[in-house]
Amino acid sequence: MEHSGATATAVLPANPLADAHAQLAEAVGHLGLSEGTRRMLATSRREMMVSIPLRRDDGSTAVYTGYRVQHSLTRGPAKGGLRYAPSVDLDEVRALAMWMTWKCALVDVPYGGAKGGVAIDPRDHSHAELERVTRRYTTEILPIIGPEVDIPAPDIGTDESTMAWIMDTYSVAKGHTVPGVVTGKPISLGGSLGRALATSRGVAHIALMAMASRGMRPEHATAAVQGFGKVGRGAARLLAEAGVKIRAVSDIDGAIYMHEGLDIARLGEHVDRSGSVMGFDGAEAIDPGYLLTLDVDVLVPAAVEGVLTEANADRVQASIVVEGANGPTTKAADRILRERDVLVVPDILANAGGVVVSYFEWVQANQAYQWSERDVNDRLEERMTRAWHDVVDYAGAHRLTYRQAATALAVQRVTEAHRLRGLYP
Numbered sequence: 001m002e003h004s005g006a007t008a009t010a011v012l013p014a015n016p017l018a019d020a021h022a023q024l025a026e027a028v029g030h031l032g033l034s035e036g037t038r039r040m041l042a043t044s045r046r047e048m049m050v051s052i053p054l055r056r057d058d059g060s061t062a063v064y065t066g067y068r069v070q071h072s073l074t075r076g077p078a079k080g081g082l083r084y085a086p087s088v089d090l091d092e093v094r095a096l097a098m099w100m101t102w103k104c105a106l107v108d109v110p111y112g113g114a115k116g117g118v119a120i121d122p123r124d125h126s127h128a129e130l131e132r133v134t135r136r137y138t139t140e141i142l143p144i145i146g147p148e149v150d151i152p153a154p155d156i157g158t159d160e161s162t163m164a165w166i167m168d169t170y171s172v173a174k175g176h177t178v179p180g181v182v183t184g185k186p187i188s189l190g191g192s193l194g195r196a197l198a199t200s201r202g203v204a205h206i207a208l209m210a211m212a213s214r215g216m217r218p219e220h221a222t223a224a225v226q227g228f229g230k231v232g233r234g235a236a237r238l239l240a241e242a243g244v245k246i247r248a249v250s251d252i253d254g255a256i257y258m259h260e261g262l263d264i265a266r267l268g269e270h271v272d273r274s275g276s277v278m279g280f281d282g283a284e285a286i287d288p289g290y291l292l293t294l295d296v297d298v299l300v301p302a303a304v305e306g307v308l309t310e311a312n313a314d315r316v317q318a319s320i321v322v323e324g325a326n327g328p329t330t331k332a333a334d335r336i337l338r339e340r341d342v343l344v345v346p347d348i349l350a351n352a353g354g355v356v357v358s359y360f361e362w363v364q365a366n367q368a369y370q371w372s373e374r375d376v377n378d379r380l381e382e383r384m385t386r387a388w389h390d391v392v393d394y395a396g397a398h399r400l401t402y403r404q405a406a407t408a409l410a411v412q413r414v415t416e417a418h419r420l421r422g423l424y425p
Helices: 016-031 035-042 090-106 127-144 160-174 198-213 232-241 264-274 331-339 353-367 373-398 402-421
Strands: 046-055 061-070 078-084 112-118 150-154 222-226 245-251 254-257 284-286 298-301 320-322 343-345
Touching: 016 035, 016 090, 016 331, 016 402, 035 402, 046 090, 046 127, 061 090, 061 127, 078 090, 078 160, 078 353, 090 112, 090 353, 090 373, 090 402, 112 127, 112 150, 127 160, 150 160, 150 353, 198 232, 198 298, 198 320, 198 343, 198 353, 198 373, 222 232, 232 245, 232 264, 232 298, 245 264, 331 343, 343 402, 353 373, 373 402
Parallel strands: 078 112, 078 150, 222 245, 222 298, 298 320, 320 343
Antiparallel strands: 046 061, 061 112, 245 254, 254 284
16 A cells, blocks of 8 residues: 555455455456456566565574565556565565556556565564564565665554665675665655655545535544554544544554543543553444444544455445455455445555555655655646546446446556557567
């Protein structure tokens, strides 16, 4: 999602790649494209799997597996996050890379989709060990990344420090500093103002427009946010500032609930002190799974994939679901929610703020010039608003759900780029 440094362990659907392929096939059918086109769009352009030996702090040696998948290079360099999680495998990375292609096309940034991952639990490793893993991973994938080829960014389990290590390792290999090789860097190393909150800001902006489309006023609305990392935490804060009552949030340790609404600013201070939402004064501890079925107007799954499934979709009480995470709703759950008239704003639209501002960061690196935070936020809002209206208009014209409309629009744009470039040789 081009998130910034969440630490949750991913809990994936049985096969995220199957869901991604099913969404693509539906869009291909709607657009009347050929089977050859579907196969081309379903197949990654380039995949690399690498071995990452690590000398641990105690002197022992561990070996991890890393991946980098570039799904498409047709509309520009590949772009996508790098995640560290024990569940990472090749099919997950393939699915996420494909979703990144559609996301970039939908918000009209000149990138194709990519994704990377290392099957490692960062919580079990020291800062120094993670630096060594990152530098070795970068060295292994160095031939296929670069500011004009493939630009990594933070995702689950990685953060701006990870990006700084990648940039430094790549720059040492090239013999000069190359700030454009990654985005999500520290500000002092060429990162963009506004990048840290970009995904959250996009999620909140889209959520407020979705609420308006259903006749909801923020000050009369309630929400639950799954995930209190940098996406969910920022989204909860921005929605609360808009007047939405945040009744529940969760993190990897559990979930908390307060009927009258949580004080998100004070909760943030509590998390900074304790490292968890649990134990927040005045809040009731609830089962994390129950959060998804609470009586609220808006549900924001902003943690990991595959949390809304056939097993719980019929109990979702929210009338709007805004996907802050990548792939939080399985295909079976999507069908159930559609039948129940729940408005689902898909991830490739809702959480695209991160890649939009990553694009802005890359542009600034290429220009060797820094924009103001106000410029970044204004341009982000303009991109998200335009994409929202594109999806709403297309869905209305073709009687599609927002996910179907968003995917069809994105596939159509990528296919048109393929057509214009032609097939070589």
